[in-house]
Amino acid sequence: MRMLLLVAWRNLRQGGRRTLLLGLALAMVTGLLVFLLALSRGVNVSMTRAATTLSSGHVNVAGFYKATPDDVAPLIQGVDALRRIATENTEGLVRVLDRHRGWCKVISETSSMWVGLHGIEVSEEDALFEQLTMAAPATYVKGDPAKARPSEPRRLSEPGTIMLFRSQADRLGVQVGDQVTLRTETLRGQSNTADLTVVAVADDLGLMSTWAAFVPKDAVRSLYGLKADTSGAVYLYLDDIDRAPAVMAHLREVLTEAGYTVMDHDPQPFFMKFETVMGQDWTGQKLDLTIWRDEVSFLTWVLTAIDSVSFLLTGILAVLIAIGIMNALYIAVRERTGEVGTLRAIGMGRRRVLALFVIEAMLLGLVATSIGAALSATVALIIDAVGVPLPWTAARAIFMNDHLSLVVAPAHLIGAVAAFTIITGFSAFWPALRAARLPPITAIHQTE
Amino acid sequence: MSASTAPGAPASGPIVELSAVTKDYPLGKLTVQALRGVDLRIERGEFIAIAGPSGSGKTTLLNLVGCVDVPTAGAVRIEGQSTSELSEKQLTTLRLHKLGFIFQSFNLVGVLDVFQNVELPLLLQGGLTSADRKRRVAEMVDKVGLTPQTRQRPNELSGGQRQRVAIARALVTRPAIVMADEPTANLDSGTGGAIIELMKDINRTDHTTFIFSTHDANVMGHARRLVELVDGRIAADHPVSEAA
Ligand SMILES: Nc1ncnc2c1ncn2[C@@H]1O[C@H](COP(=O)(O)OP(=O)(O)O)[C@@H](O)[C@H]1O
Ligand SMILES: [Mg+2]
Numbered sequence: 001m002r003m004l005l006l007v008a009w010r011n012l013r014q015g016g017r018r019t020l021l022l023g024l025a026l027a028m029v030t031g032l033l034v035f036l037l038a039l040s041r042g043v044n045v046s047m048t049r050a051a052t053t054l055s056s057g058h059v060n061v062a063g064f065y066k067a068t069p070d071d072v073a074p075l076i077q078g079v080d081a082l083r084r085i086a087t088e089n090t091e092g093l094v095r096v097l098d099r100h101r102g103w104c105k106v107i108s109e110t111s112s113m114w115v116g117l118h119g120i121e122v123s124e125e126d127a128l129f130e131q132l133t134m135a136a137p138a139t140y141v142k143g144d145p146a147k148a149r150p151s152e153p154r155r156l157s158e159p160g161t162i163m164l165f166r167s168q169a170d171r172l173g174v175q176v177g178d179q180v181t182l183r184t185e186t187l188r189g190q191s192n193t194a195d196l197t198v199v200a201v202a203d204d205l206g207l208m209s210t211w212a213a214f215v216p217k218d219a220v221r222s223l224y225g226l227k228a229d230t231s232g233a234v235y236l237y238l239d240d241i242d243r244a245p246a247v248m249a250h251l252r253e254v255l256t257e258a259g260y261t262v263m264d265h266d267p268q269p270f271f272m273k274f275e276t277v278m279g280q281d282w283t284g285q286k287l288d289l290t291i292w293r294d295e296v297s298f299l300t301w302v303l304t305a306i307d308s309v310s311f312l313l314t315g316i317l318a319v320l321i322a323i324g325i326m327n328a329l330y331i332a333v334r335e336r337t338g339e340v341g342t343l344r345a346i347g348m349g350r351r352r353v354l355a356l357f358v359i360e361a362m363l364l365g366l367v368a369t370s371i372g373a374a375l376s377a378t379v380a381l382i383i384d385a386v387g388v389p390l391p392w393t394a395a396r397a398i399f400m401n402d403h404l405s406l407v408v409a410p411a412h413l414i415g416a417v418a419a420f421t422i423i424t425g426f427s428a429f430w431p432a433l434r435a436a437r438l439p440p441i442t443a444i445h446q447t448e
Numbered sequence: 449m450s451a452s453t454a455p456g457a458p459a460s461g462p463i464v465e466l467s468a469v470t471k472d473y474p475l476g477k478l479t480v481q482a483l484r485g486v487d488l489r490i491e492r493g494e495f496i497a498i499a500g501p502s503g504s505g506k507t508t509l510l511n512l513v514g515c516v517d518v519p520t521a522g523a524v525r526i527e528g529q530s531t532s533e534l535s536e537k538q539l540t541t542l543r544l545h546k547l548g549f550i551f552q553s554f555n556l557v558g559v560l561d562v563f564q565n566v567e568l569p570l571l572l573q574g575g576l577t578s579a580d581r582k583r584r585v586a587e588m589v590d591k592v593g594l595t596p597q598t599r600q601r602p603n604e605l606s607g608g609q610r611q612r613v614a615i616a617r618a619l620v621t622r623p624a625i626v627m628a629d630e631p632t633a634n635l636d637s638g639t640g641g642a643i644i645e646l647m648k649d650i651n652r653t654d655h656t657t658f659i660f661s662t663h664d665a666n667v668m669g670h671a672r673r674l675v676e677l678v679d680g681r682i683a684a685d686h687p688v689s690e691a692a
Contacts, residue, residue, distance in 0.1 A: 003564070003571045010559035342555035345516050346569050346617065347544025349537065440516040440543070 004352065008360035018328050023364055025324060027372030029317040030420050034376040036310035037412040042384070042405035044303055047296055048241070050205040050400050053131040054212045055116070056295035057235025058244045061086050061251065062270055063287040064277045072278045074101040074270055077285055079231040089254045090247055092239040097124040100220035101232030101270065104184035106213065108172035115168065115213040116271070119220030119232065122157040129153050132202040135166035140201060141175045149176040151200035156216055163200040163214040167393065174198050184223050192223050206400030207299065244291040252289050262287045267294040302398055318420070322427040325361055329431035333357065337442050344440030357432030358425050365424030369417045377413055380406040461528055463624060463657055464490040464513055469522035471508050482508040484680040485522070493655040495648060497662055497671030504677040506661035507629055513659060514549055514627040515539045527624070544572055548618030550628035554610040556602040562589060563598045566616045573621060588616045592646060608639035612646065619650060628660035632667050644670045
């Protein structure tokens with residue numbers, strides 16, 4: 001075995017340009033795969049962050065209230081009791097809060113847009129303010145940015161205030177201190193408006209932040225004419241986000257036990273359930289439990305797209321490389337027919353000859369892919385650390401971040417190296433089989 | 449003068465026996481008859497030359513004895529065992545343990561140094577401890593006079609040195625029979641003579657059976673028995689006087 005490795009290794013080094021080219025191709029494809037995986041993971045992390053910051057807890061206890069059979073509102077009543085039950089029955093709970101939910105038009109002097117309203121209680125939103133950074137005035141203020149007032153997100157504790165995101169402020173042409181009007185429809189179909197002062201403009205957090213705005217709970221309540229013990233959803237944050245499904249399942253049982261009507265799990269964001277619930281023939285309150293992934297399920301196409309592109313691209317390249325390796329090895333086998341015959345003549349078995357060529361290819365695969373993966377991971381880490389800003393709105397939206405986020409997972413590195421090394425070994429199999437089947441007599445014939 | 453028996457080896461019967469061996473090669477629609485009814489008994493410890501013009505079937509004969517090919521008809525027996533009845537795997541085992549091959553163009557593994565080339569058959573055999581193996585290789589390399597070149601690669605060696613490596617590789621497993629197909633054809637006559645002397649020495653001390661082919665009259669003179677092939681048939685088979 002040691003000898004086979006030695007012969008394989010030295011043959012590779014003798015291979016010169018052919019070895020170098022194949023190795024380079026292998027390294028590049030592995031590097032590409034590692035980079036794309038890091039991108040996918042980065043988007044995943046950004047998406048998780050954006051989702052659990054803006055519009056979801058790890059687990060959500062939300063619900064719908066129907067005053068009449070053909071009406072629906074994203075409401076839970078008796079929020080204090082729900083929070084208590086959820087808190088008492090959630091293992092590994094690190095944080096709990098509740099937010100009102102609404103959907104309304106924000107109108108400025110020059111423009112208007114629809115946003116999802118999040119009614120918050122500032123005292124329990126430390127994590128939100130930690131995650132968000134405030135936008136530099138120069139990035140959205142129309143006039144002289146030096147004269148712009150600074151963002152003060154904590155002022156959301158005052159009534160009549162609103163926090164927008166940079167892209168919204170940009171589009172509405174407003175800055176801190178300006179007034180905007182919110183216009184909405186109540187449960188009974190009446191239109192309602194409120195004038196709010198912009199107190200903060202936060203940096204975008206990908207696609208989701210383009211339609212999210214934060215206001216005090218009271219603002220939502222008065223817009224919709226809601227009672228004090230109502231809310232939109234209770235957000236539960238866990239020490240381990242992966243336990244979210246288990247926690248949700250447990251709470252579903254507990255709440256059903258406690259007499260609540262809990263809707264069947266529907267892995268969609270709440271705003272996509274309106275139509276379904278609207279068509280249902282019931283009135284009163286039903287609870288709807290979701291996990292964070294459900295609330296961003298409409299965005300997972302991004303991940304699917306990135307993963308599909310990665311898969312397709314590296315798949316095609318892998319096939320090309322496999323063909324390249326096969327070709328190179330067929331040539332090598334032909335060139336080394338005499339050597340193989342000699343080895344067979346002095347008593348090397350077929351299996352060892354097979355192993356010799358497969359090992360040679362896998363050795364090349366292992367070395368080249370390791371180098372490729374390591375280089376690519378290094379580049380990815382550097383790009384992530386430097387924080388390369390994404391120049392286009394569309395890119396920021398799709399990658400759920402305002403800078404390119406790349407997360408290198410060790411498992412991805414090992415997986416990519418292993419996958420391509422194995423592919424190399426497989427491609428080497430047929431040429432190696434041909435070598436193994438060479439009759440030993442060729443040693444004598446080839447060299448005469 | 450007659451073949452002596454190696455101590456401890458089974459004494460009965462010839463070590464190699466060819467009976468009515470023919471070998472045909474397909475050549476397009478024709479068949480080339482390389483050997484046409486060869487009968488030959490070789491005893492243990494012989495030092496025998498196969499002579500004959502080019503195309504007379506020397507290589508074919510050695511290939512059959514060397515178990516890299518099997519006869520079209522007739523039987524080649526190694527220590528009584530007919531090679532036609534053995535599987536590919538058994539033939540490989542036979543080659544590895546009983547036979548040694550020395551090729552006209554040396555056929556060393558280019559990426560391995562002298563020591564590693566000689567070590568290779570022992571590694572393939574397995575069974576020896578690393579220390580025993582190293583000692584055996586070192587002894588063998590010393591015997592062929594290449595100790596100073598131990599760590600050199602074949603391309604750094606002269607033709608004669610390469611053929612010495614090939615001899616060491618063929619002998620390191622202590623095979624019963626060593627085949628050499630025109631071992632001196634690629635060497636100048638002085639070097640060739642030295643190579644034959646070396647083989648003869650080993651034959652004398654270890655009683656290894658040597659069968660080599662040649663069409664060089666000088667080399668033939670070193671043999672103790674000369675088999676002459678013409679057109680795939682044995683034309684003459686006679687002892688050679690030591691005086692040569
Ligand atoms: N693989 C082969 N295919 C066809 N003909 C062959 C093959 N090997 C040898 N021969 C023919 O068989 C005959 C004997 O060849 P060979 O044993 O190589 O003779 P020598 O070694 O004495 O020169 C020659 O006519 C040669 O052309
Ligand atoms: Mg020949």
